[in-house]
Amino acid sequence: MQEMIKSKLAELLSTGAVTKVIGWKRGENFYDVSPAAFESVESLADFVYDDFCGANLSKFLVKEPGKESKVAVVLKPCDTFSLNQLIKENRVNRENIFVLGVPCEGKLSEEKMRVMGIVGLTGCKVEGDKVTVETLYGTETLDKNDVLLTKCATCHSKKHVIFDELIGETGEDSDVDRFVGVAELEAMSEDERYEFWRNELSRCIRCNACRNACPACTCEKCVFDNDASGVAAKSNANSFEENMFHIIRAYHVAGRCTDCGECSRVCPQHIPLHLLNRKFIKDINTFYGDFQAGADAESEHPLVHFTENDPEPSIVKEGK
């Protein structure tokens, strides 16, 4: 698979169809695969596509002025939703990008393995629902479901919604119930829920990783960096005010979040941030009918779109 992708990318670069490729390359450790840009065929030697390519590359396109040249990007199915959303918001110029869709059967979490006591990873092979890992200390076989990234465990679609070319086949929408976690939160009493989030958010170190990885957070200047907004660099009146960062962020991406799960994946403090966004997605689905942000590059999300038949909860009566 990796070689097929590489040869396609090499072809694109060598023919001059694109001047840059956004993909992944390996870091210091085997499992440490990071986004990377490749500008020559030779540099593609470092290109990696394996089971640790969790990162969503669509956001990197925002920074591409790309007025004259084209950029190729390698996208997994879930990443294509983010790209559509960015095109919809005019953050990416569709004409200047070449999307190479690659199949995905769920990416793995080294952190989950570490919790299980598996350290010193040097190799990994997935066969069906089993994962065989090589470590400095020997070989182990694991259940794939136990070590999937949280976002992949509740994958909502294996279908590429936008691409110029596919390597392999595209998949189908999944019928996994991704709102189980939200339902658990909804089942809590208000006090329990408040305590749950206070506890989770208390670990936040404001590293901004969630914001920086989120493909919906692409503002020219984030309100949290804008002195004029009144919320930037403000000393907190109390510990709750710090927590507001995540709540404000969830509101800012409401209706635009494609549920790519990057926020939770990159959080070094393991805060389940995706649950905040999923609560909004669930509510939007409930109130306005099913809506998947990024499913196409045209339709407006219900929160910024008026129709004559909008429900007005204060007016709509039961049974009418």
Added chain:
Amino acid sequence: MQRIGVFVCHCGTNIAGTVDVKTVAEMLGKEPGVVFSTDYQYMCSEAGQTLIQDAIKEHNLGGVVICSCSPRMHEQTFRKACAKAGLNPYMVEVANIREQCSWIHKDVAEGTEKAVILGRAAIAKVHLNAPLTAGESPVVKRALVIGGGIAGMQTALDIADAGFEVDIVEKNATIGGKMAQIDKTFPTLDCSACILTPKMVDCAQHEKINIYAYSEVEDVKGFVGNFSVAIRKKARYVDETKCTGCGICTEKCPVKNIPNEFNMGMDNRRSIYIPFAQAVPKIATIDPNTCNKLKTGKCGVCSKVCGAGAIDYTQKDEIIRREYGAIVVATGFNMIDMTKFDEFGYAQSKDVITSLEFERLTNAAGPTGGTLLRPSDGKHPHTIVFVQCCGSRSTTENGKPYCSKICCMYTAKHAMLTREKYPDTDVYVFYIDVRTPGKNFDEFYRRAVEQYGVHYVKGMVGKVAPRADGTLHVQASDLLAGEQLHIDADLVVLAGAIEPDKSARGLATKLTASMDTNDFFTEAHPKLRPVESPTAGVFLSGVCQGPKDIPETVAQAGAAASKVIGLLVKDKLTCNPCVAQSDELLCNGCSGCEHVCPYGAITYETKEFMQFDRSMKPRRVASVNPAVCQGCGACTVTCPSGAMDLKGFSNRQIMAEVDAICK
């Protein structure tokens, strides 16, 4: 920091009764930036205004906070007073300590505390206020009237008589509305058509009135003085310029079994039809759902018989976009669906009819030529039961909570006319209350009871059951006698509740005009601005605003027209300076604001911006047309980056208010 003056109004005892105004003035006097604080009995009085003006001069105030009634009442008073003293009027903030405080609190301590908090919020806001200057926008000297019933026609005629152009948009094939279907009008009993049709003709002939019949409002853009409205002119499949209204096509059309809407479905019309003899415009219309030619391509009879060559099967809906300075809503009403009320047996027997069906049965142009006959067998009914409040004043799921207002009078009219024409008929009227406030109304009702011998029974009909012999078994209670009644009736007439036309809700969305829970349009003020919608430039006429009879409708139609004329005579309107503006350096170009803007005030353009490395990068950014923006603020809450802000209600000002309240 501004030099702020605080002025606390007693409003007689309206505020001072539940708020310790002296303490409020004293507490607010200690707030940062406040250099003067006082209280006074009536701040809106001449003396109160002078007090404010003197303080502005004496203390060199840069901002003013007035703790008084709602800004909807006196904000303009105070702004003008301060402007006279040389202060920019937008440096004045009103803290509403009456409607939002004294009137809802009983405890003085609580009321005082809240008044202080509201005052603090206003002070925090004034600190961030900036002087604003209002611009001007021109007024398009043409009005649009939506609905061509008596309300819409009267409004259009009054506006047109004042010399302004008026367009009437009517969704049906003819203007005239419900009044055209009514036989006689209470309490004078003159013929409805006889007084209505001259008005229809007036509308058609008036050089300033243009009628778009068989048309609907597609979308509305713009704002007071400058609306842009798309009107969908539905295809009639008949060329309006050629059709002479001779009616031959309507006689020759082979599709004969279409229920005639004008006669409430009690007789049939053809697929090509003219609603009634006096229709305006008198042009035939093909019903595309039933026409053989349009459905199957086979027929074309009307085209063959039409001497004028007016039939055009290829006609398409046409969209016309026109500009207007004002819009009048006159969308009227319908009777609610009586089939939902199983107890009255409307769906089970043809002889249970609605009042509007009764009107057609007694009308000379109706299905029976004006002779009252039972729809089932065409025989004379000898016992007729009228049931009032069918769904009105009802708390049930199917009914309406309000009084439909017209039913008591038209039922008295029906009962009286029946007894007048057919003295051998027994007429019963079941009522909860008889409500007859109006000139000569109670006299009219008493005539029905005393002169015409109509049996008025206080009580509700519980059940109407058709019997095998065709009679209707009516079970009812007589509350005054305290007994159950069983009547064998030949005809039962239901005075159903009326409700706003179904098209009104969609229209309200298009106009951003607000509605109440019953889908009646709301007024800008229920007492003082009854014919204006809260949306500037949108006016209300007739039953779309609430149930009313013909004279009231005509009066309101005239009132709406006078408001429209008052608007259209102006050459320019002063704009609201509290408009949105976009910070290009923050704008992401996402178009979120553009999509939510109800006025089409936001456009996008691509501009070059310098980057950190001094290179230039093109970026799409929003810009607001301040003449079109109405300051609703929808864009500011949609903008994810905070690039969009509202002058006079900036994000920071609102945050400052919230902070002051939570302090």
